[in-house]
């Protein structure tokens with residue numbers, strides 16, 4: 644698929660837009676003033692494969708804590724300040740490498756001039772992030788798709804007028820189809836790199852489906868430079884989901900774990916094994932197909948197209964390499980044996 648051409652901006656050493664790989668981002672749900680809690684969550688997000696991390700900066704104490712977290716992690720962190728110029732300047736002073744502002748919550752744009760100057764001097768980009776739920780009152784009654792795009796472009800234009808080029812736009816709506824329509828409209832009107840995601844997508848089961856459709860549809864049309872899957876769930880689930888969407892569309896290399904739906908022939912804990920293998924391989928960016936199948940009847944045949952596989956048996960199961968039987972192991976040793984096999988094979992890829 645051909646990606647839309649967009650300008651490139653940098654968040655520290657992570658590029659967004661242009662020919663940069665599509666990055667994955669998430670947002671902490673710990674209180675920013677809880678420095679230890681934030682650092683622990685950042686470490687989990689990094690281990691899950693998150694490229695960019697955003698923290699809310701709702702007050703001055705959070706801006707101070709933000710600075711401490713920047714120092715301790717050394718990462719290019721994003722400050723979500725929504726509307727307060729004072730907090731934006733404080734976050735920049737404390738090392739923010741990108742700001743998120745929400746034009747819907749900004750009562751006036753008069754201080755954008757000073758903020759733009761500082762952003763340009765620091766080479767820090769801004770994300771103009773518009774949400775369906777927080778559009779400015781002046782857009783009331785307007786078609787939502789038009790209002791979302793107009794709000795984003797109007798704010799971006801004010802930053803541009805004051806010399807800012809490093810602008811990312813996000814238009815998000817909790818209705819998946821409105822979200823898609825607004826982003827499609829926006830791309831015809833600008834070359835800003837886009838942060839995409841379905842906002843308030845919901846708890847895990849619903850949120851995953853809405854995000855897969857909302858984000859996946861846009862990505863398949865070449866739209867989107869950085870992705871956040873918004874879930875009411877453990878933050879690492881957002882990263883696993885974004886990773887899966889990108890890998891499914893062939894936009895990121897990684898491990899593909901296929902597992903059978905199980906049936907009366909199933910001999911092993913397919914779900915448990917598949918989940919465990921997903922966890923083990925979440926941050927591996929090598930192209931590898933692993934199959935977990937519950938019985939020897941179909942398992943060996945279905946595993947033919949896999950690099951590594953398991954075909955369950957009554958007391959013993961079969962490990963497959965390149966679709967061929969490699970070894971028979973006792974079921975009680977299955978996971979441990981598979982982990983060893985995986986480790987050895989990763990060295991050879």
Ligand code: SF4
Pocket residue numbers: 903904905906907908909910936937938939940941942945
């Ligand atoms: S692979 Fe075997 S256990 Fe799994 S669904 Fe198919 S027949 Fe059932």
